[in-house]
Amino acid sequence: MESLIEFSDFTFKYRSQTEPTLYDINLKINRGEKILIIGPSGSGKSTLAHCINGLVPFSYSGETKGDLKIKGKDHKKLGIFDISKVVGTVLQDSDGQFVALTVAEDIAFALENDIVVQSEMRERVKKVAGQVEIEDFLSQSPTELSGGQKQRVSMAGVMIDDVEVLLFDEPLANLDPSTGKRAIALIDDLKKQEDKTVIIIEHRLEDALYKDVDRIILISEGRIVSDTAPAELLCSDMLIRNGIREPLYITALKHAGCVITEEDHPEHIETMDLSDHAHKVRDFYKTIGRKNDNISTETILEVKDLSFSYDNEKPVLKDINIAVRKGEMIAIVGKNGAGKSTLASLICGFNSPDKGSILLNGSDISPLSIKERGEKIGLVMQNPNHMMSKPMIFDETALGLRTRGVSEEEIKERVNKTLKICGLYPFRNWPVSALSYGQKKRVTIASILVMDPEIIILDEPTAGQDYRHYTEIMEFLKGLHEESGITIIMITHDMHLMLEYTDRAIVLADGRVLMDAAPSRVLTDEEIAERAYLKKTSLYDLALKCDMKDPSDFVEKFIYFERSERARGDLYG
Amino acid sequence: MKNRFGIREVVAAGIGTALFVALTEIQIPLGFVPNTALQPRVALLGFMAAVFGPVVGGIVGFIGHALGDALFYGGVWWSWVIPEAVVGIVIGIFAKKFAIKEGDFNKKAIITFNVVQVIAHAAAWIVVAPVLDILIYAEPADKVFVQGFFAFLGNIIITGILGSLLCYGYSMIGARSNSLKKED
């Protein structure tokens, strides 16, 4: 087989760093292969991608040792433009990759730069837009598109050059689960129909494995630690050891004491052979139970008949009724654009409802200003960089108190107390910029928490985070919730988060409440999952395949079991 | 590298212009002179020019002012667009001295930045803008010089405070934090 990309004993160090980011990489990617590259944040997988598409060394300079050949030629002898004719890259940030004013122009961007004449451009744009099914959106601007559509535009924009390799950098990061699933399916179709070589970089293994891949490359601390077929990797303990989350059904099977082998075909739950395992899972089910949490019956926040539209024509929310009890940790879920963030903006007072009311502790909050509501209901935005306005951590945390004229003495006491809760006290005199993304997130939570709100709303608290950071952020929130009893509302499209960390999920679709139930019920209801663009959990399929009568109950109990395991520190300590 | 107009500079000019236009919405009323306001977008221009150099500064000033005024106020007053570009270019010429990206925006650089910005704004609003107003609109000299002087005053205040803070803040982000120690 012809190798398109070949690393041999390749080491790379960025100019500004003292240690190499990649060590002794030996990797051969053949024409027509489909490869998944996984690894936690900071493992070097993005740098590996930069080497493949030419950003290293042409845009990010540094020292290289060893060889990297692209189509048999030394990568340094090729320019970044030559490499881009072979490798097309679809970036994680689809808004950043969308550089033109309309879909058609963005797809044509590479052709424009190649001085292709207009008539030929139009023809090729039309053809490639058809391949990714966006031909009806050619004259739309990016603000009119969903995340999934923007990603398709990015795909079309690199495929138009007739590249041989399609490189996807975290294609699932910004998509809701069902859209992500369709993206993976589309990538698979493209590979088959257009005969492309595909490289996907992801850390969401279960979702990325929705369609078969030939090999999985696992990277950790700059080295390739595993390069095998998916089945072999799933049977090993390499994933857990390297901070990658296993598919849930695999975790469940392992807990049930099953020894998974490659012969079981563990890549997909649908096609996995469970004949040796089903009885063990059923036995395991009998041993796990669930305590009832005693949540207070006192309602803290009530939304009544709420309707809202931005333009007085198309309603974004319609007749929403929600009651949140004191001390609950709940999730508001639904696909992108279902109205989740709008609901939060109404609760915080950024917009006023057309109809209906919002009650906090029984009294209507409509007369309260944004600032006054901010003292009772804190909102943590998705992007921590959008909230950081002071250079130092202490000042950033103190900001909300200072603007409210609290005495400096009291500020110091409250800020220090909050920073201790958030594990940031040792860093209090650091600049915000020295922190990691996860730590910044904690600073934003601290800056809300310090005002002692009754409710915290978090918008996509874990978006774009790998499993380690995801766990770090969520365990922190869980601990906070348990200790202080604060009410937490999370807006998310992360199904794992909802399943593992919340007591209740409110599903929004097309501006209405579709379901209000335990997460395990939501994710086992096929019809709801379909309508709300959620993805049913593989635990449900596992339960079905093991002939259980009440699959939802199994899901619920297993999640509870896993939570308590984690609390004991057995799993990830 | 700063004098080259490569992709990064094209993008910086584009994003800088977008920010400049969006910031047209924010005005800080001076209070003591009616109908005048400080324009934070001018501080942004100073910051962009100081980080990315004269070409980016000139483009952000020129396109930003023309586009911002056209989109929000329905007019393009070339006699005030051109001075805005002058500010961006003059501050940008000294970009290397500020070394903002390298994290070296120290006291000396802050002083240089402010000396340069005062000169740039003086050239733009006390010389170029009034002269153009006289040439194009035949407006009375004393009126346009007084007007220019107030623009100069407002712009050096906002650039001096907000512009310096932006440069300083951005240089802090770039700075590495080797010397940081955890405290108990």
Place this chain on the structure above:
Amino acid sequence: MADHSRLLSYEKKDSPIHRLSGFTKLVFFLSWSVTSMLTYDTIVLIIMIVLSTVMYAVSRTKWSQVATVFKFILLFLSINILAIFFFSPYQGCDIYGQKTVICHLFGSYYLTVEQLFYEFNIILKYFTFVPAVFIFLVTTDPSELAASLNRIGVSYNICYSLALALRYIPDVQDNFRNIKNSGQARGIEMSKKASLINRIKETTGIIFPLVFSSMDRIETISNAMELRGFGKHKKRTWYSERKLLKEDILMICASLLFCVCAIIYTYHDGSRFYNDVFAPYFMAPR
């Protein structure tokens, strides 16, 4: 979300003006700007107002599309007109070389015919230009702007900066709104009571996150563009560039011809001002 507070924006319609290419409209807009800046000749100004009003009507622009901005311009104009009078009540007399007093106002301020005429011309000058800006912004597809600028000889790098600005203005505005909201919830607001320095400091609460998060974007966008070959050649083509039709050529020629004629006519007597009114019909200075 939706609702980008941009006061003037392109609206897709079918009108003779919309059918013209962006390049044609850019040439018209620029030559019109030049003429309106250079001339002070009342006849030329009046002709320009008539022509641009006709074009405005042909473009089928609705009043509601421009009303807010128009009111703002009126306000701005009135302030300016009064300021000119206040600063220099005899500027008109200097220009036209005579002084015809109508009445005494207050102090040393006398109302003169020449001053009124001069300020009338300033008003005219504004109104030659305003419809042109409206027509240009409301009927030109932003996608065509960069290509058109490139066609008149501006480097494509600069043209693409403009395209990127137009592309990212709505994104920046969205971020701005989000940041402002979350800042307000934490108590950051621009109060009028605070001292000037504090007011500036308070805006940093919004401007810092907005600017610095946008700076992060520059790298991503540069990479995205470089990976798709931006800057590879000395030229580039534009997907949305329109071919010039017969109407375009006609319009371009007409615009340039008008510009040249207007300037020649204005300066034929050595002055850009319209002097003819005064000499024969008005009394000699007292």
